[in-house]
Amino acid sequence: MAALPPYASTGQRLWYWGFRAICVAVLFFLIMPILVIIPLSFNAEDFFTFTKGMLALDPAAYSLKHYQDFFSNPDWQQALRNSVTIAPVATLLAVALGTLAAVGLSQPHVPFRGAIMAILISPMIVPLIISAAGMYFFYSRIGLQGTYWGVVLAHAALGIPFVIITVTATLVGFDRSLVRAAANMGAGPVRTFFKVQMPLILPGVISGALFAFITSFDEVVVVLFVGSAAQKTLPWQMFIGLREQISPTILAVATILIAISVVLLTVLELLRRRSEKLRGMSPG
Amino acid sequence: MTQATADQAKGSVLAADGTPLKVSLRRALRAQKLRALMLIAPLLAFIVIAFLMPIADMLFRSVENQIVPDTLPTTVVALEDWDAKGDALPGEPVFAALHDDLVVAAEAKTHTRLGSRLNYEDSGMSSLLRAAGRGVRRMSPDEPYEAQFIDMDKDWGDIETWRTIKLYSGAYTDGYLLNAIDMQKTVDGPELKPASQRIYVMLFLRTMLLSLTITFFTLLLGYPIAYLLAILPLRTSNLIMILVLLPFWTSLLVRTASWKVLLQQQGVINDLLVWVGLISDANRLVMINNATGTIIAMTHILLPFMILPLYSVMKTIPPSYLRAAKSLGANDWTAFWRVYFPQSVPGVGAGAILVFILSIGYYITPELVGGTSGIFISNRIAYHISISLNWGLAAALATMLLIVVLALYWVYDRMVGIDNVKLG
Numbered sequence: 001m002a003a004l005p006p007y008a009s010t011g012q013r014l015w016y017w018g019f020r021a022i023c024v025a026v027l028f029f030l031i032m033p034i035l036v037i038i039p040l041s042f043n044a045e046d047f048f049t050f051t052k053g054m055l056a057l058d059p060a061a062y063s064l065k066h067y068q069d070f071f072s073n074p075d076w077q078q079a080l081r082n083s084v085t086i087a088p089v090a091t092l093l094a095v096a097l098g099t100l101a102a103v104g105l106s107q108p109h110v111p112f113r114g115a116i117m118a119i120l121i122s123p124m125i126v127p128l129i130i131s132a133a134g135m136y137f138f139y140s141r142i143g144l145q146g147t148y149w150g151v152v153l154a155h156a157a158l159g160i161p162f163v164i165i166t167v168t169a170t171l172v173g174f175d176r177s178l179v180r181a182a183a184n185m186g187a188g189p190v191r192t193f194f195k196v197q198m199p200l201i202l203p204g205v206i207s208g209a210l211f212a213f214i215t216s217f218d219e220v221v222v223v224l225f226v227g228s229a230a231q232k233t234l235p236w237q238m239f240i241g242l243r244e245q246i247s248p249t250i251l252a253v254a255t256i257l258i259a260i261s262v263v264l265l266t267v268l269e270l271l272r273r274r275s276e277k278l279r280g281m282s283p284g
Numbered sequence: 285m286t287q288a289t290a291d292q293a294k295g296s297v298l299a300a301d302g303t304p305l306k307v308s309l310r311r312a313l314r315a316q317k318l319r320a321l322m323l324i325a326p327l328l329a330f331i332v333i334a335f336l337m338p339i340a341d342m343l344f345r346s347v348e349n350q351i352v353p354d355t356l357p358t359t360v361v362a363l364e365d366w367d368a369k370g371d372a373l374p375g376e377p378v379f380a381a382l383h384d385d386l387v388v389a390a391e392a393k394t395h396t397r398l399g400s401r402l403n404y405e406d407s408g409m410s411s412l413l414r415a416a417g418r419g420v421r422r423m424s425p426d427e428p429y430e431a432q433f434i435d436m437d438k439d440w441g442d443i444e445t446w447r448t449i450k451l452y453s454g455a456y457t458d459g460y461l462l463n464a465i466d467m468q469k470t471v472d473g474p475e476l477k478p479a480s481q482r483i484y485v486m487l488f489l490r491t492m493l494l495s496l497t498i499t500f501f502t503l504l505l506g507y508p509i510a511y512l513l514a515i516l517p518l519r520t521s522n523l524i525m526i527l528v529l530l531p532f533w534t535s536l537l538v539r540t541a542s543w544k545v546l547l548q549q550q551g552v553i554n555d556l557l558v559w560v561g562l563i564s565d566a567n568r569l570v571m572i573n574n575a576t577g578t579i580i581a582m583t584h585i586l587l588p589f590m591i592l593p594l595y596s597v598m599k600t601i602p603p604s605y606l607r608a609a610k611s612l613g614a615n616d617w618t619a620f621w622r623v624y625f626p627q628s629v630p631g632v633g634a635g636a637i638l639v640f641i642l643s644i645g646y647y648i649t650p651e652l653v654g655g656t657s658g659i660f661i662s663n664r665i666a667y668h669i670s671i672s673l674n675w676g677l678a679a680a681l682a683t684m685l686l687i688v689v690l691a692l693y694w695v696y697d698r699m700v701g702i703d704n705v706k707l708g
Contacts, residue, residue, distance in 0.1 A: 012616065023512045026505045027527050030587060033542040034534055036552060040545065048545045049552050097327040104323025109316050116324060123335050125693050127645020129662035130682045133669055134338030137345055137679070157334040160327065218535045221647050225669065238537045242544060242652050251545070254538040261533040265526070 034258060041066055041251035048248065066252035076249065079237035086148070086223075086233060087216040090155035094212040097156075098163030099205055103197070105164070106171040117164075124161035128221040131158070136225040146228035154226045155219055159212030166211060170204025170275065203275035207268050214264060339686075346464075346679035349457040352449070355398040356385040360453040368450045368471045373443060379429035383420055390417040404674050405459065405469075406448040412439050447471055460680035484664070484681065491660045494578060495643035501583040502590040502639050503632065510594035510631070515603070532588035540649050543581040547572040547653070573655030581653050586642055590635040597631025630699065637696045641689055661685055 004016050044063040045051055053061025070076050101120065105113065123131060135154050136145060144150035174197065182192040198205075220235035227236070234253065241250045299308035353360045358381040366374040389395040399413030419436045423429065433440040451469045452459060459469050466482040467474045476482070509528065513521045531539065546552050554568045563569065571577055601624060609619035647662040654663070661681060668678035 015616065019508065019512075023508050026509050027524065029505065029584065030531050031527050033539060033546060033584060034531055036546065037538065037542045040552075047550075048548060049550060049555050093330075097330055101324045101327035104320045107316060107320035107323075109313060110320045110324075111317055116328065119336065120327065120331060123331070125641075125689070126339065127647075127662065127685060127689055129645060129647045129665055130342070130686050130689075131335065131338070133665060133678055133682050134340075134342035135335075136669060137675065138338035138341040141341065153334045157331060160331065214533065218537070220537060225666075235535065235537050238541065239648065239652070242537070242541055246544070250541055254535075254541050257535045257538050261530065261535065265529055265533050269526075 037251055037254050038258065041248070041255040043248060043251075046248050048246070048251075066248045069247075069249045070252045070256075073249065075232075076234075076237060076253070079232050079234045082231055083217060083234040086151055086155060086231070087213055090152045090159060090216040091209055091213040093152065093156040094159035094163050095205060095209045098160050098208065098212075099167050099201075102164050102167035102171060103193070105168055106174070108176075120164050121161045123157050128158075128219075132222045132225040135222060139226055145226060146231070148231060151223055151227045151231045151233075154222045155216035156212075158219060158222065159215045162211035162215060163205075163208035166208035167201060167204045170201045174200060203271045207271050207275075210264055210268055214261075217260075342679045343683055343686075345676055346460050346683045347456045347458065348676065349401075349452060349459070350455050351394075351398055351401050352452050353455050355389050355394050356382065356449070356453075359385050359449070363446075363450050363453055366446070366450065368447050371443065373430070373441060374446055376428055376430050378446075379433055379440075382433070383423060383429045386413075386416055386420040390420060393417075400673075402448060402452065404463075404677065405452060406444065408439065409445070409448065412437055412445070416440075460676040461683065463677055464680040464684050484661075487659075487661050487664055488684070491644050491662075494575060494582075494658070494660070495640050497579055498582045498586060498643050499590075499636050499640045501579065502587050503636060505583070506587055506590035506594055506635065507628075507632075510591050510598050513591070513595045514598035514601070528588050528591050531584070532592075536585065536648060539585055540581060540652050543577070543584065544572065544653055547577055547580065572653050573658070575654070575658040577653035577655065578650050578658035578660075581649050582643060582646060585649060586639045589642060590639050593634040593638060594628065594631040597634070598628050601627045633699055634696070637692060637699070641692050641696070645685065645689060 004013065008016070039054065040048065040050070042062045042064065043051065043054065044061050044065065051061055104110065105117065110116070131154075135150075139145040139150045139154070144153065178196055178200075179192055182196045183189075187195065217233075218235055220233075220239050223231060223233050223236055224239070227233070234257075238250055238253060241247055297305040299305050301308070359378060362378040362381040363374060366378060386395055389398065395413050395417040396410075399410040402409035402413065415437055416433070423432045439445050447470075451471070457469075458474075462469060462474050464484055466477050466485045468477050509524075513524055513528075516524070544551075548554070549568045549570065549572075551572075553571070554563075557563045558565050558568065571580065605623050605627070606619050609623040610616075614622065644660070645662055646660055647666060650658055650660045651663050651666070654660070662685070665678050665681050665685070668674045668681070
């Protein structure tokens with residue numbers, strides 16, 4: 001199927017190209033909604049569709065005014081500030097605790113490993129609306145609802161499963177005799193961890209961190225319930241904007257977020273390659 | 285040393301410090317286990333506090349009913365002997381107890397909260413209790429309280445009012461959970477609600493049906509792409525993979541926003557169809573704020589979750605099997621259907637369950653593009669938390685949803701294992 005043999009019948013030829021046409025159509029369906037937003041965000045009018053001027057490639061029909069609005073509107077600016085102060089702290093918390101636990105979980109003898117793993121992965125399994133409801137109820141009881149730390153804790157909890165999964169996956173390829181070798185040469189457990197283990201599992205830790213970051217940065221359901229207006233993040237502001245008065249500024253924000261995901265995707269891909277290379281190098 | 289010699293005599297091996305090797309090894313193993321647990325402990329504690337306790341709180345709230353016995357402690361006790369199935373109102377002692385409880389409650393202003401709690405079960409209770417809170421202070425202790433209460437509001441003479449209080453007098457109730465499946469508590473045990481008030485079972489079924497439809501479409505669109513990715517050389521398939529991963533990594537709200545823009549009546553797709561001439565300007569398609577909008581947008585959003593597990597299974601199917609089938613005389617279709625497809629079934633199962641699970645818990649997309657006919661059970665949960673403030677019912681609906689999702693995950697775990705979830 002990979003390449004059409006010269007003796008292929010007409011039917012086979014037809015199917016070969018038909019199949020590729022179907023795939024192109026599906027890929028178009030996948031990528032088109034993301035691409036279409038980018039030119040629309042440069043619209044000089046407050047419309048959500050291509051104007052005649054835009055189709056004629058008239059420079060006057062394009063403008064940066066929606067971007068200007070994003071960078072000058074206090075609502076959006078506060079949302080941006082909240083997003084960049086919540087996500088990194090939640091990520092740091094998730095990565096620090098998650099990496100430690102993943103190292104613990106990858107030891108050869110861990111009692112109740114299955115049960116512990118199930119508990120640690122559970123925030124990923126439970127639908128967000130249920131987590132949000134539970135956190136809203138419980139955090140209001142203990143006074144965390146509507147606070148910065150409430151949102152950070154909630155987002156860290158949601159990001160932890162991703163850190164656990166990526167870091168334990170990297171640790172599977174980690175050669176444990178290196179730890180013994182380090183201990184043999186007189187390094188303590190802490191020194192061994194930072195000098196030997198950490199550099200080798202770093203790609204996994206970073207990709208886990210990226211997952212945790214994007215989880216928090218894109219998260220809207222939990223922040224809607226656990227946060228209050230003072231913790232309004234970018235996704236929250238977008239959600240409100242889409243539900244109530246849909247303003248074209250959302251398209252500008254969407255374009256910026258797409259740019260961020262492209263950067264993240266590139267970094268992850270590079271990390272994956274590096275990690276594969278490292279795994280290939282390590283003996284055993 | 286005598287112990288050691290004795291052990292030696294029995295033929296057991298000794299470690300360097302003289303303890304039997306078995307004991308020494310066991311001690312080392314225990315230390316190792318302890319160290320592993322110490323590393324896991326902080327995270328475990330964190331997850332328990334930040335995540336599991338909230339879930340437990342939610343489960344608890346779906347049965348909790350302490351407000352009734354807390355606000356009307358003596359009335360609840362006095363009502364214990366009253367036969368709710370009979371036609372007689374409870375006697376004077378109950379009315380007296382109610383008077384005493386309401387005086388205390390009105391002082392603490394808790395009677396209005398009780399009113400809104402009971403109002404979920406029997407509308408009218410809220411105003412009845414609010415008025416009673418004002419009225420009890422003017423009642424005279426010399427006359428019978430029963431007559432004074434009925435005089436204040438004839439609803440106090442209605443046996444249904446008392447039945448409601450009696451049914452919900454326990455500290456825990458199954459009322460919310462019954463409500464979540466369109467049933468209600470009656471004196472004769474749980475019964476189905478009148479047909480006009482049944483909404484939740486229908487909503488659960490609709491959530492399932494829409495999720496199945498979405499799962500079907502993701503499979504329909506995802507299978508060819510996963511197959512293409514599996515048969516192309518790695519260099520090309522990696523490029524196509526980017527087209528799959530970019531939507532996966534793009535913010536959910538960005539993708540929902542873009543569907544909102546595309547599907548609107550004045551949106552890009554309608555404009556295009558009018559320009560091509562497929563539809564007239566007056567008959568623009570309504571593709572948003574209904575179930576169609578939800579299905580289109582969610583199929584797009586969940587498609588990568590179908591493609592990735594499918595691809596990881598198809599990658600492991602050796603292409604030589606197809607060639608072998610063909611060399612044995614199978615045509616293309618038979619070779620695919622009898623040889624390739626059965627081997628890709630684990631991927632189909634994994635992808636379908638994953639998409640289905642993700643889909644039934646969705647909130648954001650149905651809320652934004654679903655209108656009224658395309659909303660899910662989660663939208664109703666959110667409505668009860670933030671608008672109707674009936675938290676008990678919200679918790680009960682969430683409990684039902686959680687049970688369904690956990691059951692599905694159990695199946696998923698048996699099929700693929702949660703540890704094997706691949707990320708990107």
